[in-house]
Amino acid sequence: MTLFQDTGGDPRAQQRLLADLLALYGAVGDAARGCRPQTSGRVAATAVSLAGVAGIAPDLTDALYFAGLLHAVGAIGNRAHRAGETLPERIARMEDWDVPAQGARIAETIAELPPATADLIRWQAERWDGTGYPDQLRWHGIPRAAVVLALASAFVACDDPEESLGFVTDGAGRAYSPEMARTFTMWFHTVGGEVAAVAPPLDALAPVLADAHATLLDRIADRIDAHLGVDGRWQRVARLSEGAAAILDLAPVERNALAIAARIYGAGEVTSTPAVVERSEAAFDPLARLGIDDRAAHALAAAAMLDGIAALAPVAAIVGARAEWFDGSGKPHGLRQKAIPRAAAVLAAAIAYTGLDHKDRIDGAAGTQFDPAVVRAILETAKVRA
Amino acid sequence: MIELQERTRRISPSRLHEILQRNGCASMVDPFMGLPTHLNYLKRHGIAVHGGDLLEWFVRVGEGIVANDLTILRDSEVGEIVEMLPGRIYSLDTFKAWEGVFFSEEQCVYLSVWHDNVRNLRSDGQTGLAILGLWRTFCYWLQKTQNPDDMPDVAPSELAWSYIRETEAWVVANMRHNTIRQTDVLTTVEAQRADALFLAPPARNSFRSADARIWMWEAWWQGNPYFTIEHAYRDSLFGARAADPPAYARALASVLSAADAYPLVIVQTTEQRLADIEGIVANARPNVEVLAPHPYEIYLIAKK
Numbered sequence: 001m002t003l004f005q006d007t008g009g010d011p012r013a014q015q016r017l018l019a020d021l022l023a024l025y026g027a028v029g030d031a032a033r034g035c036r037p038q039t040s041g042r043v044a045a046t047a048v049s050l051a052g053v054a055g056i057a058p059d060l061t062d063a064l065y066f067a068g069l070l071h072a073v074g075a076i077g078n079r080a081h082r083a084g085e086t087l088p089e090r091i092a093r094m095e096d097w098d099v100p101a102q103g104a105r106i107a108e109t110i111a112e113l114p115p116a117t118a119d120l121i122r123w124q125a126e127r128w129d130g131t132g133y134p135d136q137l138r139w140h141g142i143p144r145a146a147v148v149l150a151l152a153s154a155f156v157a158c159d160d161p162e163e164s165l166g167f168v169t170d171g172a173g174r175a176y177s178p179e180m181a182r183t184f185t186m187w188f189h190t191v192g193g194e195v196a197a198v199a200p201p202l203d204a205l206a207p208v209l210a211d212a213h214a215t216l217l218d219r220i221a222d223r224i225d226a227h228l229g230v231d232g233r234w235q236r237v238a239r240l241s242e243g244a245a246a247i248l249d250l251a252p253v254e255r256n257a258l259a260i261a262a263r264i265y266g267a268g269e270v271t272s273t274p275a276v277v278e279r280s281e282a283a284f285d286p287l288a289r290l291g292i293d294d295r296a297a298h299a300l301a302a303a304a305m306l307d308g309i310a311a312l313a314p315v316a317a318i319v320g321a322r323a324e325w326f327d328g329s330g331k332p333h334g335l336r337q338k339a340i341p342r343a344a345a346v347l348a349a350a351i352a353y354t355g356l357d358h359k360d361r362i363d364g365a366a367g368t369q370f371d372p373a374v375v376r377a378i379l380e381t382a383k384v385r386a
Numbered sequence: 387m388i389e390l391q392e393r394t395r396r397i398s399p400s401r402l403h404e405i406l407q408r409n410g411c412a413s414m415v416d417p418f419m420g421l422p423t424h425l426n427y428l429k430r431h432g433i434a435v436h437g438g439d440l441l442e443w444f445v446r447v448g449e450g451i452v453a454n455d456l457t458i459l460r461d462s463e464v465g466e467i468v469e470m471l472p473g474r475i476y477s478l479d480t481f482k483a484w485e486g487v488f489f490s491e492e493q494c495v496y497l498s499v500w501h502d503n504v505r506n507l508r509s510d511g512q513t514g515l516a517i518l519g520l521w522r523t524f525c526y527w528l529q530k531t532q533n534p535d536d537m538p539d540v541a542p543s544e545l546a547w548s549y550i551r552e553t554e555a556w557v558v559a560n561m562r563h564n565t566i567r568q569t570d571v572l573t574t575v576e577a578q579r580a581d582a583l584f585l586a587p588p589a590r591n592s593f594r595s596a597d598a599r600i601w602m603w604e605a606w607w608q609g610n611p612y613f614t615i616e617h618a619y620r621d622s623l624f625g626a627r628a629a630d631p632p633a634y635a636r637a638l639a640s641v642l643s644a645a646d647a648y649p650l651v652i653v654q655t656t657e658q659r660l661a662d663i664e665g666i667v668a669n670a671r672p673n674v675e676v677l678a679p680h681p682y683e684i685y686l687i688a689k690k
Contacts (some may be wrong), residue, residue, distance in 0.1 A: 094430060094558060101400035119679065122400060129522050134400045136423040141396035173529050173537035182536060363574050 001327075003214050003259050004311065005172040018112055019200040020311040021216050022069050024264065025106075027071035027305040028220065032081050032227060032270035035101065037304060039156055042067030045198045046152035051145065053187040054180070059114065060145045062204030066113050067120035067149055074121070076270065077226040082268070084229055097133035100125050104222075112206045116145070124149045127175045139177070148178045155184075161193030161290030177371065221263035228269055230282065233354065239263035241343075241350040243381030244374065250342060253314070258343040261318040265347060268302030268319065286352035287365050294322040296331035317341055322348045325369045337371070345371045349378045388488055390532060396683055397586060397654065399427035403535050405677070406433060409650050411581035413562070417574035417641070418586055421518075421664050422448040422566070425661060426556050434562035438574030440618045441600070443517055443607040448566030450514020455559035457511030459550060467503045468546040476502050483611040488602075495528055496542045501609055515557070517607065524606070525599050540673030570622045575644045583651040585641065589659065590634040593619040635666055642670035651688040657681035 007013035014277050026040030029184065047068040075081045080095035087095065104122035107113055123137060123146035123369040130138030151168060154175075158164035165188050172181035221234040241262050247254045269281060284291025303320030307313045321335060321344035328336030349370045357383065366372040406414060412433060417565035419425060419437035419442055428435050429452055434503045437448050437656065459467075468475065480498040484490050499590045500520050507513045523546045526639055575583065596615045605613035629639040645651050651671060655663045657678070664686060667673050671688035 090555070093555065098400075105399070105404070122398070127680070129525060129549075130421075130423065131522065131549070134427065135398045137396060137398070139390075140392045170538055173526055173533065178529070178533035178536035 001075045003217060003256055005253075005256070011207060012202065014213075015112075015202040015205045015313050017213055018205060018208050018216070019202060020309045022066065022110075023215060023309050024267075024305065024312060025073055025216075025220050026071070027309075028224060028264075028267045028270055028287075029070065029074070029076055029103070031267065031301070031305065032078070033072040033074055033075035034081070035157075038308075040069045040071060041197065041308075042156045042195065043071050043149070043152050043282060046155050046195045047149050048198050049195050050148045050152055050155075050184070050187050050240050052147050052382040054144060054183045056148060059204070060116055060120075062201040063114035063116035063120055063148060064100045064145055065198070065201055065348065066117045066204075067107070067124065068152060070103060070107055070117070070121055071124055071149065071153060072099070072103070073223075074099035074101065076223045078102060080085070080115060082227050083230065086383070088320075091270050097125075101134040109219070112208055114204045114210060119143070120146050122146075124151070124153065128180075129174050130179045131174075145213065147176060151176065151180065151184050155188075155195075164188070164193075216264055217260065219220070221266070224264065224266040224270060228266055230266070234263050234266060236354045237265075237347070237350045239385065240353060240378055240381055241346045243384065244346045244350065245343070247377040247380055248346065250346070250374065254341075254343045257314040258316055258346060260312065260315045261347050262320075262350065263321045264306075264312075264315070265299070265302055265322060266350070267305050267349065268298035268300070271298070271301040271305075282355065286355040287361060287369060289329075292323060292331055294318035299323045300332055318346075318347055322351065327368050330369075334344055340371075342374075345374045346377070349374045353378050353382065388531065389529060390528060391595075391597050397424045398683060399424035399543050401679065401683075401685075402584065402652070403428055403431050403433070405652060405685060407410045407686070409582070411650055413580035414582045415453045415574060415648070416579045416584045416585055416586075417571040418588060419448065420444055420586075421565075422452050423556075425564075426451040426558075429560045429562075429564055430556075430558050432560050432562070434560070434564055434580065436565045436574070436578040436580060437571050438567045440568065440569070440570060440622055441604050441615070442568055442618075443521070443604050445503040445566055445568040446510070446514045446607065447521075448514065448629075448650055449510040450512070450516075450518060450609075450622060451553070451556050452564050453566045454511030454514065454557055455564075456557065457509050457515075458554045458557050459512055459515055463512065464547055464550050464554075465506075465549065467500065467507070467520075469504070470499045474502070474506075480609055481606070481611050488531065491526060493542065496546075497606060500546070501606060511557070515647060516550055517603075519553040520546055520601050521599075522549040522553075523629075524603060528599055528602075571641055572623060572644050579647060581648070582652060583645045583648040584652045584654070585645075586654040587638055587641070587665065588624055590631065591629055593625065631662070635662070638663070639670065640667050642667065645670075649690060651685040653688065655684050655686065660684055677689075 001248050004017060009206050009303055028041045047064040048061055051064050078095060079085050079091040093139045100122050104118040107118040107121050123142055126132035126137045130136050154167055155164040158167060159309045168181050172178045225233050235374040238259060245258050279296055299320050299322045306316040318341055321323045321341055324330035324335040324340045326337060329336055362375055366375040414433055415436045417438045419439050422437050425435040425437050435452060439445055475497050478495050480501060481494045485494045504513055504516045513531040593615055601615035605611055623637050628634045630652045653667050667686045667688050673689040
């Protein structure tokens, strides 16, 4: 099935869709690395703004945008950040050093990105004095554009913009070359510590192949599952929900959104922001009320990641409502019966079904947790597939 | 004022690791290793690494971050390196020749104290870690002579402390035998057998224009501020005897010839030198793949 609306061969629309998916990838990366939501977009915008003052060439500036967006994707699946990993501090730090190189490897697999993107991600954490990672490059061996990305990350990471000025100035000669630290100071005083959002440089993306979006989305889903230690989960959920949606005769638009939601609902579990309980849903019986707070928090976190990503707006409503119960006792909004999007009800039942050891138990939740019609459709799909 | 060069050799160990993985290599020899931070990366990722160089301080650092699997420095031991110890007699004038030229009086005293303290450390591993940490302090000072107003003033012992602490974090074991030796290229190539040989050959006559941060630190380690790097390269394969292009080509060809037993040879070069080097590599090996992510980071991957 086609996951996305037909763009009618419009290359611009295809590039826009790809940029949206990259923004999603970046948001998942932020969550995996424990960055605040929207960090990747802000890093991208800051890097572009800084590049103007630093005199970075336009093609590298475009690459910087995408490198900023994907700056933390290497953390998805990295052992230092993976759910359930308990590593000694020393080993965890060494694993974390690999995040930029892993991010570069991910960027290299996305053929549409500007060629310099991968290496900017690879060298974003190098330091002037050679104590950075992963390559411990030093002095002028670090490309200036990569230093711009490092400065943008430092700026965004600081709570107060003024704080970043002190941070960078103190790092002159150690983290950054004195010249780049000066450039940052100049930029800071020029923009006043305010950075506006910038549109993705779509022209910098290579022509997008027909199946590129679906391939990228599947890869994101694979990495989310690898991060959570549940390899292949999205495929089981997608197969079930796809079959159930056909039986329930959902509209094609709803079915497409459901298929995307089945791939990315796990992104909410990746998050490690303090507001969200970082616990695996697998720790709880999917049919028990215990754990519903976690499920709701993960649902909201996944929906928040899609916020502002135009192409995925219909998906946000589905993943955000997957912890609602048919009888209205679910969370976070207590929606009931018809108020719950049909696709969300299918997704919730498919997730629960795949998590059950004894599959028949889902029948007992019909009418309370799940819509009985949805449960019947899920069971029928499972029977056919068996 | 001393001139700090802009062009420095760039070796990206993460990319090198990707090349080794693609070719199924689990061990590698680097006879021109220089500062062996790239070997530390490869070691951390499970590759058995063997390095060699002519400069002793590179070799000492290699003993700290490559050959050393578990020796680290405790806080008290770092303190014994960065500060003058009561009761110990120091020769505070060792680096007086640099005073006023490159460094202040206080800095020269610290260089002398550190030299004596490092020489008194208990193990090769600790010595290597200390040398690398102190070198970064030394580089900071040299950089500060260029940008006195842009870089913060940090107390020497505090700066040295933080750098040695950072260096210590890189010590790791990979359950493989990793070695470092101070010898010329051919000896290293022939002494070890591995799946891959990595060569980043120095440019012709590069020892005559070596970076001050490299040769001055060898002078520090030798305790002789008048030391020049030409001493180390005297009678070496890529020393004065390889000064002209044919001699340089012969020297490189002899290394490739000695590397005949290695299944894979990776030669790193730059776009500028590619034309000269590619022909020599192609003469030695029939299958040469060129991987060129950057004009100044080109890999010739030569198989049998």
